[in-house]
Amino acid sequence: MGFELISFTSGLIEGQAVSEVIKCNVYTERFGLRLTQAQAAELVETRSLSLRDNGRIEFGGGVIDKIIKAFCDSPFISAYDYAETLHELIEIFYIYKNETHDLIGDDDLIKFMKTSFDGVCQGSLDLLSGRELYRLAKNLRFGRGGYMDGLLKGQTFSAFDTTGSANFSEDDDADGDSSEENDEEEFYE
């Protein structure tokens, strides 16, 4: 009796998850956003694939409904790209659960994603994944604090920008070490 018992109930869990996603429509309809049964099932499938690709398992309904409820009021999400954006957000979420070494809870990570997405990223999923979350993960791994202070107060600034204004000029290359080091120094001054 090994770990194969996880797959034993995966069908049951996925069925529950689809109905939970559909229930979110009641909340999101006020923003003009709605998912069909097929789209909900696809989102649950994306979740399963992301979990498998990132070597994780999940119990209970998962985080899809939390992501939907957090992002449905974003000015950068429209009805035509709603489902597509959710697919990408789910994938990004699980990648950065691993990258942050589970040092951040689900709710905090979703809050950070939403604030950055609506703020400095201006609706860009590439910037959210390649810059803001990358830096968040790096800061967490190196034990640097302070990255959530502004977010918890509802401010919208970059993880390294103390002025509150978005500064894209030096930060476009997320892997650029020299610019990053300078940014970090500014952040801690």
Next chain:
Amino acid sequence: MNNSLDKIRVIDRSLLNEEDYFQSLLSEALGKGIINDTDIERLQLECLNLLAEKTNRYNLGVSSSIRVENAQSIMASNMFTIGAALKHCPTPDDAVTTLQSQSINEIYKKGRKRIDLLLLKAKAIQNGLQKRLFPTKNEFYNLTINGAIEGFFKLYNPDFAAHEIHITDGYPAFNPVPRLAGVEFITEYIGALFYENQFCGYFSPESVHRLLSGYNGDYEHLLFNIYEPVLTSAIGCIITGADVYRLDIAKSGAKHLERLLAEMQGSEILKVLRQSAEELARCLECPPSLANYIRNSLPIIANRIETAAQARTLNSVFAVPVLPENAPDITFSFGVKMDNEKYRNVIEEIRQCRLLEDKLAIIKEFIRSLADLEDVLLDADFTAEEMQAVFSLLNMQELAAFLKKHPKQPYLDTADLREPEQFLRQNLHNFISKLPSNQQEIIANFLHRIV
């Protein structure tokens, strides 16, 4: 005639794996038809629910997902805890009945309590062991009892990693510890060390030090069991009629044992050992539990004696005590170096010689101190064969003095040395390793005494 009625048992306890007791019990029960697929499905679901609950606690309720390897570890921990509860049932059949009648959550809670009890027991034994720790210079003995086992108690997490052992290569117990996991293994391991420590405690630290020095001069740095030579020697003393407390069978006693045991079969040796061990336990007034531990050690010792007798190396089993501190120290001087101008001429002359014999003749004629000889070996650009020929001119003491100055060291420690010095060391060690074993022993003996 035995009139007691015994229930017929379906599952044989000896077929179950002590490390994975729960899984092996289920597989045996399923094989014998005591439980069916419906039971297995229910147990799987309950295990999954338990895992979900534990995962939530592991994540402190802030994360709904977990890495697969962490989940696997928690699952293994849960299985171990459930197994600990099931092992406590009188028979495996009763354990299966428990699985059928109780929920996994209930069994897990019982297992958790059992682990807590075992942990308390292990800590109590460890405290007793530390309080009466036998004073020995063997560093692995002290490091394992004071460091590694203490470390286990600090690292052990019965909630999420109850099956972990944490100690991988510590001091070995003499009697084999059963294949167990987690705190079950540690309790058995510390128990074995407790008995061995208790037995060594009957002898004075000086007697044991002398005995272990006779066993191996470097025993302080060796990873080996100190109870084995002590018990073997004590039994040897009983057989030869020597004073047990001194652990000194003497050379004559060792020869007597060789004559006595050389022709015996394994079963005969074991019989002799059993008789002597009973006498030893009476003589030392050992408590019954310790006497039982000694009895369990005898088959292993008998086996070693039989093997050694066949190889005619019984002297390695029955060690004769020595006191290294009493051996006289040797102060070795490398002598005075010759005049620089004269030395340059000698080196020049050696370099110009074509034949090895000529080079050796110059060395014999002009070199009068080991300090000069060392300089020549470093400066005269000798080949490996020539250097070996020069070493063959030296006696055992001189070779030991050279070895003291150029000891065997790991490669990393010698990487900074000059190339000629590395070459000299390499050839010196090669030369000594090719000498007959008795000459190597003499050199090693001198080496220990040179200060």
